Amino acid sequence: MNVVANHTAVPEDTLLPRDTRRALPIALLRAREAVVARFRPILSARDVTEQQWRVIRVLAEDSPLDASEVANRACVLAPSLTRMIKALEDRKLITRERDPGDGRRISLSIAPAGLAMIREVTPETCAIYSQIEARYGREHMERLLDLLCELADLKE
Template structure:
């Protein structure tokens, strides 16, 4: 085991993992290193990381109610409300009242939003291809599989 990975006893009696072996810190560090590659593209198109996630989720899933969209895009509901207004003002999404429950809104991509993603996706794919070339497609696939299993296990524990 690497020296900096062993738990350390603090003077107050708490044991802490070294920061390099802390799961939350490792996940954040990995996220930041990946996003550093995508931020210039997002900035060039005046889209925030959260807006990009919302647009991608809508492209993959089709129209969703706001609660499900917030969950799938990993966005807090208050932030999503502001974000949806901005995306609707830009014409990238459409918000419609649910036909069965007028209190609920369904959010979907507009034609302009679909065109936007079609225009920007090749740049995103190019960045992703560079990551795969640098790290290895199989390694990324294994990591994604492990993360999905990890999330599923945590969600299962939450429900139990």
Template sequence: MSQKLPSTSRSLPIALMHAREVVMEPIREMLLASGLTEQQWRVLRVLEEAGPLDATTLAQRTALLQPSLTRIMRGMSAKGLVTQVKVAQDRRRQEVAITEAGIALIADNAGRAAEIAESWRAHLGAARFELLLDLLADLADQDPAQ
């Protein structure tokens, strides 16, 4: 006898996808006005926060697949938003850094991005907002095979 699946209204993958779409809607509107994609915004935010990173670490921190990041980096380099430099100690590795133009794009959008984040914090309440972030971090760190 097969095991009964949970209702789709209580399915974690479906619930996460619905929540992502609701959360991303105002961010997409903000980015559209700036000519950035969601993925480009993530790359800029991570580099601005962490400083120069190798491509593998950047892909992990931005939740992007390596081939997608490579394609995105080409476009961002052409726009002058990031630079790619070979690491002196290992010429096979590249380090990606944000440029002044990339920093300026973040600064131009920082106020609106903060308003969006604060609206979700206000909607959920500070404690539930932090709990949600903690639960999502726990979920992301969990090996589903265990």
């Protein structure tokens, strides 16, 4: 037994980290990699990074959006988004405007070329989703997505 800060006896084995196969952060990373690895070739063929793709996807769902909202929805850090904006804008995948009421705020929108890329990629991504669903099961997929959304809501 060890004594921790509040002087309570704690069994030795509870002070060791969890088996990495059952550690939630690592399990989530492994699951993410298992899924994202299937999409990488599609993105690579179009010279788009995973982060850039998430930005394009978010803007295809809802445009225009404040840059900070895009960063939040796309799970991208604001400094990374700032660097991406120019590259995506140069490729004419997104457009950027300054907020007329607040010059510090930037509004982002999907551009026609960005929508065209989404439309081009959709059949390929749908096929991947279908493969995953066929292997994992539709009910499992729906339950997993529900659970992940609930888990993500814990941060709030």
